[in-house]
Amino acid sequence: MENTTVKTEFITIPVDAETARVYQAVSEDKKRKIVAFLNFQLRKALKPRESLQEAMDKLAQEAQANGLTPEILQAILDDE
Numbered sequence: 512m513e514n515t516t517v518k519t520e521f522i523t524i525p526v527d528a529e530t531a532r533v534y535q536a537v538s539e540d541k542k543r544k545i546v547a548f549l550n551f552q553l554r555k556a557l558k559p560r561e562s563l564q565e566a567m568d569k570l571a572q573e574a575q576a577n578g579l580t581p582e583i584l585q586a587i588l589d590d591e
Contacts, residue, residue, distance in 0.1 A: 526534075534545070561569070574584075 534542070537545070
């Protein structure tokens with residue numbers, strides 16, 4: 512397995528005193544897992560959101576790929 516190096520930068524995020532105390536008390540292994548989780552969540556939260564039109568287009572493409580035709584959709588909407 513290849514070992515890849517990721518450039519790391521540090522940011523400061525304010526947390527309440529209890530969270531800081533508990534974090535400081537956990538093992539280094541648990542801290543690494545928490546940092547990985549927070550990194551993922553931050554990236555997800557900061558990612559630009561798609562527009563309503565992009566979301567609708569994406570849903571339409573998925574529906575079409577799964578076999579939903581305009582006729583089937585109309586039948587569903589007409590409650591047949």
